[in-house]
Amino acid sequence: MSDDGHAGDPTPMLDAEDISVSLGDTRILSNVDIAAECGDFVGLVGPNGAGKTTALRALKATLAPDSGTVRIAGDAIDSLSSKEVSRLVASTPQATTLSFDFTVEQAVEMGRTPHLGRFERADSGDREAVRAAMERADVAQFADRAVTSLSGGERQRVLLARALAQETPVLLLDEPTANLDINHAVNTLELVADLVREDKTAVAAIHELNLAARYCDKLVLLADGAVRAAGPPNDVLQSETLADAFDAETLVTRQPGTDAPLVTPLADRESIDRTVHVVGTGGWAAAAVSRLVGAGVTVSVGVVPSGDATAERARELGCETVTVPPFAGVDADSRGRARELAAEADAVVVAGDVGDANQRVVAAARRVVAVEGEGVPATDSSRTVVATVDGLPEAVAMVPASDGDTASRHRVEGQDR
DSSP: OOOOOOTTOSSOSEEEEEEEEEETTEEEEEEEEEEEOTTOEEEEEOSTTSSHHHHHHHHTTSSOOSEEEEEETTEEGGGSOHHHHHHHEEEEOSOOOOSSOOBHHHHHHGGGGGGSOTTOOOOHHHHHHHHHHHHHTTOGGGTTSBGGGSOHHHHHHHHHHHHHHTOOSEEEEESTTTTOOHHHHHHHHHHHHHHHHTTOEEEEEOSOHHHHHHHOSEEEEEETTEEEEEESHHHHOOHHHHHHHHSSOEEEEEOTTSSSEEEEEOTTTTSOOOEEEEEOBHHHHHHHHHHHHHTTOEEEEEEEETTSHHHHHHHHHTOEEEEEOTTSOOOHHHHHHHHHHHHHSSEEEEOSBOOGGGHHHHHTOSSEEEESSTTOOOOOGGGEEEEOSTTHHHHHHTSOOOOSOOHHHHHHHTSOO
16 A cells, blocks of 8 residues: 555545546536545535435445546555455445344444455454444444344444444445434534544535534535535535525525534525514524524514624624614613514514523513523523424424514503613
């Protein structure tokens, strides 16, 4: 092998250059370049049919490209035997079907096959690798169960454990979070990120853009079999680029608590006919505004300090916003206007840091939807539901629309502001 691919070496651990693939008369990939250094987590993203699975098949040498070259640590993959490739590259398929009624432990043991001679039996080192892989993929408790008895998500984790047991420097993962609930999806990507920090190289096809943005170091955006953009998530996930690749309008902001981009589809802006007033500051409230506007909800905001992330997000999206200067306190006129907006809205959404001065704004609400996360305020449980940021549109859609009476507004106007 020409290069061991350790961090700092000039040769990428995995390098696909000018790859083109046709199946029958259909061109699937056209002149695709994908490079991953040792310690990189590269996400392949793009619409269905973009060629992500085909690219992974070419990277692991189960599909020979029409043209172009795939190299592992500097060596052309077509110059290596299948066993040599299997010692370097482990993969998980998108489908979770296993043909035979193996136990989970037996299925994970298959990952050791590239390291065994033709008539060689597994030794204590192999068994330890299998045990460690099951522990890391959180399937050790299923060791003696038949794989066919598991759910689709559990099988997905068994396949990941099999790949980990293979102990290769490169992991290729085709939709590793498919069939997983959000907790296991996050845990899976956290695990892959940990492995990358241990100097493995990972390339994964991921359909959820926001998860890819949060966990991947680099993204390769494929559409119609070609690379539309490649680089850090903030460079790739731009509204104009996404419109070209997905033929959809999107809003790109920031995920709460991180610098990762947050992509909100705007294709169905009129789908939820509700009016909402958002109370809160910081990243959680800003994300709530983005998600609601993206779902077609009419949104107002306040009272918030000018320059706060929520105020800036609302300004970007054209929402009516009641602001006060930073550190100036909330004056009576600002509080009064915010209370009017809250009373007229179908619901008030509270997120992030609401502050004592806004409690009277929240009190004017017909209904309250509280966003899970840091700083969720205490509210009257009889009129409050709790939702995640992603679940906000559904929660708001369940709120009865205003019937047009002005009782709430008259109540507000008749009180001391």
